[in-house]
Amino acid sequence: MTADATTPPHAPGRLPAVGHLMPLLRDRLAFMQELRSHGDVVQIGVGPRPVFVVNSPELIWEMLTAQSANFSKGRLFDKLRLFGGSPLPIAEGKQHLQRRRLMQPAFHRERINSYIDRMSTTAEAALRTWEHGARLDVLNELQLITQGVVMSLLFDSEPARDPAQAIMNSVDTVFQAAIRRTVSPVSAWEGLPLPGNRKLRAANALLRRTVGDIVTAHRTDPGAHDNVVSLLLEARDEDGRPLDDDEILSEVTALLAAGSETTAVTMAWLLHELGRNPDIEERLHHEVDTVLAGDRLTADHLPRLDYTRRLVTETLRLHNPGWIVTRQATVPVRLGTALLPAGADLIWSPYALHRDPELYHDPLRFDPDRWLPERPQPPRGAYIPFGAGKRMCIGDGFTWAEATVLTALIASRWTLRHTPGTTVRPVPAITVHPSSLHMVLEAREHAAAREAA
Numbered sequence: 001m002t003a004d005a006t007t008p009p010h011a012p013g014r015l016p017a018v019g020h021l022m023p024l025l026r027d028r029l030a031f032m033q034e035l036r037s038h039g040d041v042v043q044i045g046v047g048p049r050p051v052f053v054v055n056s057p058e059l060i061w062e063m064l065t066a067q068s069a070n071f072s073k074g075r076l077f078d079k080l081r082l083f084g085g086s087p088l089p090i091a092e093g094k095q096h097l098q099r100r101r102l103m104q105p106a107f108h109r110e111r112i113n114s115y116i117d118r119m120s121t122t123a124e125a126a127l128r129t130w131e132h133g134a135r136l137d138v139l140n141e142l143q144l145i146t147q148g149v150v151m152s153l154l155f156d157s158e159p160a161r162d163p164a165q166a167i168m169n170s171v172d173t174v175f176q177a178a179i180r181r182t183v184s185p186v187s188a189w190e191g192l193p194l195p196g197n198r199k200l201r202a203a204n205a206l207l208r209r210t211v212g213d214i215v216t217a218h219r220t221d222p223g224a225h226d227n228v229v230s231l232l233l234e235a236r237d238e239d240g241r242p243l244d245d246d247e248i249l250s251e252v253t254a255l256l257a258a259g260s261e262t263t264a265v266t267m268a269w270l271l272h273e274l275g276r277n278p279d280i281e282e283r284l285h286h287e288v289d290t291v292l293a294g295d296r297l298t299a300d301h302l303p304r305l306d307y308t309r310r311l312v313t314e315t316l317r318l319h320n321p322g323w324i325v326t327r328q329a330t331v332p333v334r335l336g337t338a339l340l341p342a343g344a345d346l347i348w349s350p351y352a353l354h355r356d357p358e359l360y361h362d363p364l365r366f367d368p369d370r371w372l373p374e375r376p377q378p379p380r381g382a383y384i385p386f387g388a389g390k391r392m393c394i395g396d397g398f399t400w401a402e403a404t405v406l407t408a409l410i411a412s413r414w415t416l417r418h419t420p421g422t423t424v425r426p427v428p429a430i431t432v433h434p435s436s437l438h439m440v441l442e443a444r445e446h447a448a449a450r451e452a453a
């Protein structure tokens with residue numbers, strides 16, 4: 001270690017015993033963004049617990065790639081064990097590698113192309129229920145759609161709307177409990193029979209029952225399916241051992257949780273931006289009308305939906321669903337000039353990174369054209385909506401396809417208008433979701449007729 005390596009500085013405003021709990025409770029997102037100005041790695045206090053926030057893109061990249069062996073997933077993921085077991089997002093070491101290898105085939109590019117038809121069918125069924133003039137709870141609706149899409153990947157089928165809503169509410173309850181426990185400085189209350197803990201147990205029981213029924217149905221007729229559950233049922237580890245029901249259940253529940261909320265939130269922000277940027281919406285409509293030309297959307301259309309993809313790229317920058325990703329140092333480490341002891345808790349924030357004014361010109365402006373190839377691109381590590389390295393999101397290709405399909409299908413038929421006087425705020429829970437986002441549906445043929453009149 002060289003002489004200039006030191007313990008990172010404390011962020012200003014730390015109070016005895018509570019640390020930076022006040023700004024974290026008051027406005028977590030503003031606090032995380034403000035930390036950048038205090039250094040590449042900054043120390044904050046979550047109550048008495050020190051946490052190191054990594055702000056520089058080079059060091060985040062280094063932590064996730066070259067030095068990834070020195071870190072475990074950390075506190076947030078530990079709390080996500082509430083979903084049960086040690087599925088892929090939580091598994092460590094050899095177990096992680098084995099599970100990743102096992103699941104990877106389900107996420108190969110060719111497989112994803114084969115899902116596009118299922119994605120369209122699921123989305124179109126939901127869009128057929130939309131009515132001109134109706135006021136839509138955008139996030140809830142998109143959660144149901146994206147959950148349906150992930151279910152079709154996992155099981156080839158979707159539950160009816162009521163069970164789907166119940167599953168979604170349960171996932172939400174577990175997520176909320178995990179984030180509360182991550183930012184809470186004490187954990188003594190976690191095992192007490194409090195209303196929140198009882199609700200958590202009920203939510204978990206419902207998830208395990210519903211998903212368990214589907215797994216059992218697959219077991220009784222294993223050859224009848226070609227999906228992630230059948231892949232997991234056929235899998236064997238190095239010793240030829242199959243996964244047991246609990247392991248399958250926790251993998252499936254984790255994919256359901258990781259894969260629906262994130263994409264739903266991204267799509268909700270995208271529709272919010274379209275609603276307040278009519279010029280961007282018009283360009284999207286033009287592209288979708290030209291490329292689809294009234295045909296059913298297929299995998300062949302996707303590479304030609306250029307503007308749509310830039311729109312998704314920009315949404316994943318400005319409105320990245322992740323505001324906190326955790327790690328824990330398993331050995332003493334050095335990141336840049338920061339020396340961190342073994343056991344140190346670290347976090348990085350995709351949300352704050354993607355809004356860093358040193359990395360992006362006019363960072364708060366929603367501008368899909370900043371991703372035109374002729375424009376200067378941000379440096380390595382500055383745009384990592386899906387993380388990086390061996391723990392990078394396994395669902396990245398799936399998400400690009402799904403978000404492009406959903407955007408194109410919605411834009412080909414619908415315009416969503418904000419209701420006058422609405423203000424939409426970002427709420428940092430497990431993802432950064434929009435506060436209440438209700439929009440009015442306008443069928444495009446009605447909008448065209450209105451403009452012509």
Ligand code: HEM
Binds near residue numbers: 394
């Ligand atoms: C907008 C959509 C999404 C975003 C922004 C997102 C983001 C992320 C990020 C940042 C990580 C890495 C976390 C870390 O480094 O600790 C991750 C991991 C993961 N994601 Fe996603 N994700 C999205 C969609 C999906 C989908 C659709 C699926 C599956 C259907 C999925 C499944 C997973 C899994 C299983 C992991 C753990 C991978 C591993 O540890 O090997 N995600 N995601």
